[in-house]
Amino acid sequence: MKPILPLFIFIDACGWELIRNDPFARDFAPNRRRLESVFGYSSACVPSILSGRWPQEHRNWCYFVYDPKHSPFKALRPLRWLPRAVTSRRIFRRWLSRFVRARLNFCGYFDLYNIPFKYISLFDFTEKNSPLKPGGMNCGPNIFDFLELRDIPCHVSDPAKSELENLEDITADIDSERIGFAFIYWPELDGLLHRVGNQSPEVPLKLRQYEQWIKRLLAAAQEHYEEVRLYVFSDHGMANCEELLDLKTRIEALEARMAHDYVVVYDSTMARFWFFNERARREIGECLRQVPQGRIVPDDELDELRAFFPDRYFGELIFLVREGVLIVPSDMGARPLRAMHGYHPRDKQSYAALLTNQPEIPDDITAIPDIFRLMTRDAELARARNRSRNQEPASVDSRSQDFDASDAVVTGTRTTPEIIGLGESSGGAGGFPRR
Numbered sequence: 399m400k401p402i403l404p405l406f407i408f409i410d411a412c413g414w415e416l417i418r419n420d421p422f423a424r425d426f427a428p429n430r431r432r433l434e435s436v437f438g439y440s441s442a443c444v445p446s447i448l449s450g451r452w453p454q455e456h457r458n459w460c461y462f463v464y465d466p467k468h469s470p471f472k473a474l475r476p477l478r479w480l481p482r483a484v485t486s487r488r489i490f491r492r493w494l495s496r497f498v499r500a501r502l503n504f505c506g507y508f509d510l511y512n513i514p515f516k517y518i519s520l521f522d523f524t525e526k527n528s529p530l531k532p533g534g535m536n537c538g539p540n541i542f543d544f545l546e547l548r549d550i551p552c553h554v555s556d557p558a559k560s561e562l563e564n565l566e567d568i569t570a571d572i573d574s575e576r577i578g579f580a581f582i583y584w585p586e587l588d589g590l591l592h593r594v595g596n597q598s599p600e601v602p603l604k605l606r607q608y609e610q611w612i613k614r615l616l617a618a619a620q621e622h623y624e625e626v627r628l629y630v631f632s633d634h635g636m637a638n639c640e641e642l643l644d645l646k647t648r649i650e651a652l653e654a655r656m657a658h659d660y661v662v663v664y665d666s667t668m669a670r671f672w673f674f675n676e677r678a679r680r681e682i683g684e685c686l687r688q689v690p691q692g693r694i695v696p697d698d699e700l701d702e703l704r705a706f707f708p709d710r711y712f713g714e715l716i717f718l719v720r721e722g723v724l725i726v727p728s729d730m731g732a733r734p735l736r737a738m739h740g741y742h743p744r745d746k747q748s749y750a751a752l753l754t755n756q757p758e759i760p761d762d763i764t765a766i767p768d769i770f771r772l773m774t775r776d777a778e779l780a781r782a783r784n785r786s787r788n789q790e791p792a793s794v795d796s797r798s799q800d801f802d803a804s805d806a807v808v809t810g811t812r813t814t815p816e817i818i819g820l821g822e823s824s825g826g827a828g829g830f831p832r833r
């Protein structure tokens with residue numbers, strides 16, 4: 399028996415509204431709290447949880463940015479001559495995404511989504527490393543740097559494996575008493591919600607399955623650890639899409655021309671623009687102000703959401719739609735989805751959830767980046783207790799005392815040397831792209 403196992407279970411898209419009136423996990427994690435999410439998609443939320451910092455500090459925000467100088471996609475431009483019937487097919491995009499990911503040695507999640515090949519060489523992809531690994535952030539350290547520096551053996555889910563395969567792996571790690579920290583990531587609920595919406599009977603069924611899995615894990619952990627500190631949490635919720643907005647057709651009807659006067663990335667709930675002249679800036683700004691389904695987010699509001707980038711790396715103008723509106727077609731997908739996230743963090747369905755078997759959640763845990771503080775606190779506690787049992791010194795060496803999560807100046811951009819194979823990336827079953 400070992401003294402302590404901190405068990406952090408991340409269920410993608412298990413939002414507060416989804417579980418508020420559901421008994422989910424009440425038996426074994428009765429202490430619950432609503433958490434504010436981070437403005438952006440999983441590409442922003444997951445790194446924020448893993449680093450304890452916000453997008454403007456870690457610079458993992460949206461996947462595609464206008465940066466032709468650094469674009470790794472120049473070799474894909476000839477594909478623009480292929481018929482749209484081929485290049486817009488999900489199966490083709492999925493196959494090509496895997497090929498490109500391996501060729502470019504991208505270590506994190508990668509998908510070409512629906513970016514037109516005509517323009518692909520204008521863009522860079524911002525998540526070249528995996529935030530689920532040490533050194534995986536664009537800027538600064540993450541929880542895995544923290545654990546590595548302290549020599550804390552951990553389990554982390556492998557996004558290339560299914561939820562069930564990962565469940566087998568963590569059970570084996572628990573049985574061996576090898577680990578002093580566990581981070582489990584389950585992405586399938588997110589994919590399910592995108593497909594069926596938040597009112598489908600399939601959703602509570604999936605929650606019941608997760609409950610069974612967590613109960614099994616807890617039972618296994620309690621056989622090998624005297625105390626299991628369980629935290630189940632999410633990154634955002636999910637809103638049903640009630641209205642589709644074809645923003646692309648409206649913008650393309652203007653005089654300003656894509657790639658000549660401006661560049662845009664149409665995300666599912668946002669459009670991000672870069673301008674090459676004042677005429678385009680004015681014309682597009684006026685057009686967007688006439689679109690009742692959304693609004694231009696002012697810089698001071700972006701700053702308040704801690705997603706303002708003074709170098710305009712992620713776009714000079716950010717247009718955001720109202721909760722329940724979906725931009726279709728977009729560069730993320732050609733077809734409508736039943737539900738989406740990435741709306742304003744204070745829209746009703748955006749809120750995330752934290753559930754725990756611990757009697758108290760500190761008052762300053764209010765937003766998803768704060769989960770990082772729970773992780774580091776419990777990892778330190780487990781380290782000290784698990785080591786003192788082995789009569790090893792529990793002190794942290796001087797090098798790791800220098801570690802400060804708020805120190806955003808440290809760059810974590812080292813290249814992970816390993817070459818990742820062609821395994822399927824996270825994002826749910828059936829090749830559904832992560833959003």
Ligand SMILES: [Zn+2]
Pocket residue numbers: 411440588589592739832833
């Ligand atoms: Zn999603």
